[in-house]
Amino acid sequence: MRANKVLPRSESLVLPEVINPFVHDLQLTWWEKLQVAIMSVTIAPIRLVSLCVILLLAWPVAAFAVAFRSKEEKEQIVPVRGWRRRCSGRLLEFMGRACFFVMGFHYVNIKGIPASDIDAPLLVVAPHSSFFDVLVFFVLKNGLPSGVSRIESAGTMLIGTLATFTQPIWVSREDPNSRQNTIKEIKRRAQSKGEWPQIIVFPEGTCTNRSCLITFKPGGFYPGVPVQPVCLRFPNRLDTYTWTWEGPGAFTLFWLTLCQIHNRFEVEYLPVYKPNEEEIADPKLFAKNVREQMTKCLNVPATDHTFDDCRLMTYAAKLKLPMASGIVEFNKVNKKLGITFEAAKAMLEKFRQIHTGKEGKITVQELAEHLNLPVSEALEDVFTMYDRDNSGTIDFREYVIGLSLVSEPANTEDTIQLAFQLFDSEGKGYLSESDLAQMLHNAFGMNEEGVRKLFQQVDKDQDSKISFDEFKAYAKQKPEYAKLFMTYQKLTNSANSEQPFEEQIDNDAKQKQD
Template sequence: MKKDTMNDGTTNPFVHQLKLTTLQTIQVFLMSLTIAPIKMIFTILSLALTWFLALIFTIGDPIQEDRMHYIGPFRKKLYQIFRYLGRMDLFFMGLHRINVKGKRASAKDAPILVAVPHSSILDIFIWFVSDPMPTAVSKYENFETPIFGTLLKAIQPILVKREDRKSRKNSVQFLKQRMDMPNMWPQMIVFPEGTCTNSRSLIQFKAGAFLPGVAVQPVVLRYLNKMNSFTWTECGPGGLTLMWFTLCQFYVKAEIEYLPVFVPNILEQADAEMYATNVRLSISNCLHLPCSEYSIEDWQLMRYALRFNFPPKNAVVAFPSVSKKYKLNYISVKERFSEYATVVKAKGLMTVEMFAQLLNLSVSPTVQLLFRMYDTENCGLITFKQYIMGFYGVSLPAVTENWDVTLNLIKKRCFLTKCINDFEISICARLTSCDNTTDNYTSMCNRPELAKLLYILESSETVPQ
């Protein structure tokens, strides 16, 4: 069986494994009994003080999802104190010194800062490195989180509900309005990847931050410690575990680098997706960091997989490439995953028996043939990505009578070297006689998209055994 590299940390950006050496294990043990608890106490006290100031800072401020107000002169004076307290919180966490490379552009030259890679909750240090303290775009759920929600409110964010189209549209409108009033609003920081990754590649950027068509300044965040207790991904150590391991380090080596401002051309101003793609490529070339065919939708599938007791790392499909090739949206892929995971569950990979169960059929030579058309690795198991590609690349062309595509795939996947003409003649004969309202597969198979193809393939004399 071939290794599925999609699901390990080398290619899947949402997988991180924290491996400690013997010396690091001893360090964590000793620090847990001595210095780490003291650092935790000071961090909590400092955070409580910061939260209290943030509470004062936001009293009477009617910041809501659909109504954003800029702060007055008095609050601006408190803003600087808030930044110092935030920096103190990070100091007790171990970020004693943050190395800064390059120069931060002004809000006039670059209204938006694009921060990558987004890999840790400690990425918030970017807010407290330089003055003035910027604002951000954040999901609305963060605003409702105790303590953190108050801190978030203090930086005047634009709030967005990811699942609400109207909310997403409004957030873009608010962003454009702020770009038109640079003297009234702080500079904006966005994490275009939309979620945390293992920082080994750049996943697809979301286009929202690039819709205003203004200049952006890429900002690179780095953690240089040998023990990586910072990376927080869907498949990896939990947030509390990482936080404790970070407290068990003597200090955290962090670095921020401001790259040259990226000014969009006319085409990029008119096409936010092109703009986002070109900025990602520019950062990739500058850092020698590869771009990966994954996006936040893959992360959402991993979260959704938990409902089925399904291994999250097996749920990714490299959504941008699959979506572009088969013209799919997230809802369509999610529906296919529901049917796949309901059968596979904790196993994570589909066997031919599970495939037949999904179709509500027995394991016949015809079902095995169709399974082989899905199984592109010839290992006897189908990943969810292979199921998606098989369903939309093999099954639907047959249903929509795109027979040339189907025949070519059948010949390619079944390694036919004999009787190809007879096989094609057999299929053509079935095309003329196939009646989706009467054939046996339509009445038995619970997937009408596959019933016609199964009927066409059924031929004991020509189907390879």
């Protein structure tokens, strides 16, 4: 069996330990199913009614406090003050905690010492895994904090009024300046020396399954003020809380949680993290170092997944691929390979063109069919360069790395020019079907039907000739060809001890310069 030929690689691009932080597979035992069935007709309905009653009682309290705000308070130039902050705030905090109590969160285990709003204007909360995470808003010692919320939430009946009372920092998807305005507002409030309530941020930006901490967004770290990391845990054996991109829906999780006798929730406050000068100047470094402290507390790894991985998962589903196919640890491939989201999305489309099945992994046969070639030694060698974990298949992450490090670097103007010359042995300036047939048959064992099919695809103007421009355009569409011919030439030259293909390209390039 031939050894797998791999490219030299840095440790930063090996497969991640945590393959998919965006999936939650909830399995119930027969006893748990029986419990859900019994609770669904006994306790859960009572809990639901109680929850609705408390929310209905909380709404007029919030509405009354919001209605009597001054103009400056409405525009959030100054924070809500006076009786609204002291009385209404405490009452709504109690009602919020009561909502979770009737849902089965009877007590919250709090570890560590919460810092004051002066010592830590920002609370960095992770992992963000559920809509139940909002319970942390109602167990703080310094009153109701503010959060960051979509402006659309303000118009939502009941919940919108309650959210408005907490004086959140509103984010608008329609406003192109929203991101910068949000950062400025966080900075303004964070530097107010306790005038504004503490701000809670969930820096991961999306929900995960708590198996790791994904990349922290730097927005909350731009102010450069001390932050207090806050770690969340749901220690119940049955996890009915985790709400991810792939897994049970929100209502299913909500109802299953109501059907639990007791729901455990833990909040651990870590020591206040004060940034140094380097971290103040570099918010991404600040965020990374805070995350490192939290991973140690939670005993989970840190990964380079981001919200863009979730977007790629959604796009993978649209392409009829498994959602997990879109995960690439986007932040890592972006930093190491310079791949943008749009480029990754285009690569996913190409991946789908090659992979015709439902498994989300390319086989060597599928790669051969994509290139209109039979499986050969040269093709298998290229395939193994992509197959970084030696699994016999290529997943999307391996395809992205392989395309960036293997095929596209080989697909240069010089490579294409020399490959064209190999086909055009007579120097006619174009390729006939017989030129193509002779080379492809000798190199890859391709039959006449395969050659004819490939020739028709390359010959766009159907004049029975392939010009260099047509040859180049097709090679750009399928950069695997360049590496394939380089690999074939290397195998041939190693057998004949001739000049390697790469050296021919280098020599041609030098001659052009001379």
